Amino acid sequence: MGGGEAMSATLYGLGVGPGDPELITLKAERILRRVPVIAYPATETGLSLARTIAAPHIGLGIVEIPIRIPIYAASFPDGALYDEAARTIETHLGAGRDVAVLCEGDPFFYGSFMYIFARLSERHRIEVVPGISSLTACAAALGAPLAARNDVLAVLPATLPAEVLLARLESCDAAAVIKVGRHLEKVRAVLAELGLVDRARYIERATMANQQAMPLAEVGVDAAPYFSMILVHRRGEAWR
Numbered sequence: 030m031g032g033g034e035a036m037s038a039t040l041y042g043l044g045v046g047p048g049d050p051e052l053i054t055l056k057a058e059r060i061l062r063r064v065p066v067i068a069y070p071a072t073e074t075g076l077s078l079a080r081t082i083a084a085p086h087i088g089l090g091i092v093e094i095p096i097r098i099p100i101y102a103a104s105f106p107d108g109a110l111y112d113e114a115a116r117t118i119e120t121h122l123g124a125g126r127d128v129a130v131l132c133e134g135d136p137f138f139y140g141s142f143m144y145i146f147a148r149l150s151e152r153h154r155i156e157v158v159p160g161i162s163s164l165t166a167c168a169a170a171l172g173a174p175l176a177a178r179n180d181v182l183a184v185l186p187a188t189l190p191a192e193v194l195l196a197r198l199e200s201c202d203a204a205a206v207i208k209v210g211r212h213l214e215k216v217r218a219v220l221a222e223l224g225l226v227d228r229a230r231y232i233e234r235a236t237m238a239n240q241q242a243m244p245l246a247e248v249g250v251d252a253a254p255y256f257s258m259i260l261v262h263r264r265g266e267a268w269r
C-alpha cells in the first residue's frame with residue numbers, strides 16, 4: 030500500500046462451499062475465526078445460506094452486514110443495493126477492520142461477490158479464497174463425472190431463452206444447467222427436444238441434509254428450488 034494509506038485492512042471474498050459444513054476450506058475457517066466483520070448475501074427476510082454454512086465458525090460479537098438481495102428481481106443485479114453494501118464495507122475497511130464476504134460455493138463461480146469486488150478492488154486489498162463450487166459438489170453427490178477426455182463442458186444458466194439453451198446444448202458434450210428454479214419445465218422441454226432427458230440427472234441442495242437427487246425423468250414437480258442443478262452428458266456415460 031502507498032504511504033498515504035494509513036490502514037491496511039483486507040477484504041476477503043470467502044468461499045464457504047456448497048452446503049456441507051465440512052466442505053469449507055481450512056483457510057476460510059481460519060480467516061472466519063479472526064475477522065471482526067462479515068457480510069453475506071441474504072434473502073429479503075434475512076435468510077442466508079452462506080451464513081448458515083459458516084455459522085459454526087462465526088464468533089460472538091462479530092459485526093454482521095446482511096446484503097439483502099431479491100432472488101427474482103426485475104433488474105438484476107441491483108446496482109444501488111451493491112453500492113450501499115460496498116459503502117458499508119468500505120467504512121469498516123477504512124477504520125482498519127478486515128471484512129469477510131461469505132460466498133456460497135466459490136466467490137468467482139457466478140458469485141454475487143463479484144459486484145462488491147468490482148466496486149472496491151481498485152481502492153482496497155482484496156483476497157479471494159476459493160471454495161468448493163456447486164459444480165463439483167453436484168457431480169460428486171450424483172456420482173457422475175462432469176466430463177471425460179476431450180469433452181467440452183458447458184455451464185448454462187437456465188434463465189437463458191429456450192432457443193439459446195438448445196443451441197448451446199447442441200454444441201457441447203456435457204452441460205451443467207444452473208439456476209434451475211422456476212425454469213425447470215423450459216429446460217426439460219429443451220432436453221426432450223434433443224432426446225437428452227434420459228441422460229440428465231437432477232440434484233437440489235447438494236451436500237446439505239435435505240439434498241434430493243434423481244434422474245431428471247423422475248422429477249415430479251414443475252418448479253425446482255433455486256439451489257438446484259441438472260447435469261447432462263450428450264454421449265451418455267463417456268467415461269465408461
Ligand SMILES: C[S@@+](CC[C@H](N)C(=O)[O-])C[C@H]1O[C@@H](n2cnc3c(N)ncnc32)[C@H](O)[C@@H]1O
Pocket residue numbers: 047048132133134135136137138139140141161162163164166167206207208209232233234235236237255256257258
Ligand atoms: C448464483 S450461482 C452461485 C454458485 C456458487 N458461487 C458456487 O460456486 O457454486 C447459484 C446457482 O448455483 C447452483 N448451486 C449452488 N449451490 C448448490 C447446491 N448446494 N446444490 C445444487 N445447486 C447449487 C444452483 O444452480 C444455483 O442456482
